Amino acid sequence: MTLHRGITMKRLSFLLLVLFMPLLPSLCLSEEGKAPFAAAIGPDGLQHVEVAGGSYYFKPERIIVRVNAPVELKLRNESSVTPHDFILKAPEAGIDISVTLRGEPTVLYFTMKKTGVYTFYCGRRFLFFKSHRNRGMEGTIEVVE
Ligand SMILES: [Cu+2]
CATH class of the missing domain: 2.60.40.420 (Cupredoxins -  blue copper proteins)
Incomplete structure (x- = not known):
């Protein structure tokens, strides 16, 4: 159960990273x-x-x-x-x-x-x-x- 949740969290954070990666340069530029x-x-x-x-x-x-x-x-x-x-x-x-x-x-x-x-x-x-x-x-x- 713990192992399963761990993998899910890892996958989720990877997914978030991939999703938001293209936004990073524009965020920096807009600053x-x-x-x-x-x-x-x-x-x-x-x-x-x-x-x-x-x-x-x-x-x-x-x-x-x-x-x-x-x-x-x-x-x-x-x-x-x-x-x-x-x-x-x-x-x-x-x-x-x-x-x-x-x-x-x-x-x-x-x-x-x-x-x-x-x-x-x-x-x-x-x-x-x-x-x-x-x-x-x-x-x-x-x-x-
Ligand atoms: Cu102009």
Whole structure:
């Protein structure tokens, strides 16, 4: 009885391992860039933030900046074949950004005028497929005092 149960447990854990093995890399990948990035104000008075977009993510996808302090945002496309863009519309904070990401960094300067949590995303979509935003190309900028 004990022996029989032992074998069953072994088989079960092997089965679970086989079943979940393909999920492991995606779990690890999804962890990367998930931790919020809090920008520090540099000696130049700017909050330096770098965001890379790819298929289908933004890294980091959570950014924290200070209100009423200038931000230098460097944007880059990590995917050489798929076009992506960065859209951040926050009129209440004085922001209306829509740029196409390139392999070479695009540098933007702006100041968030109001605290809050603002969403940025990629507006691309290929034919009838799910939009890049729905595939995960979405993130937030939290503006704090
Ligand atoms: Cu995209």
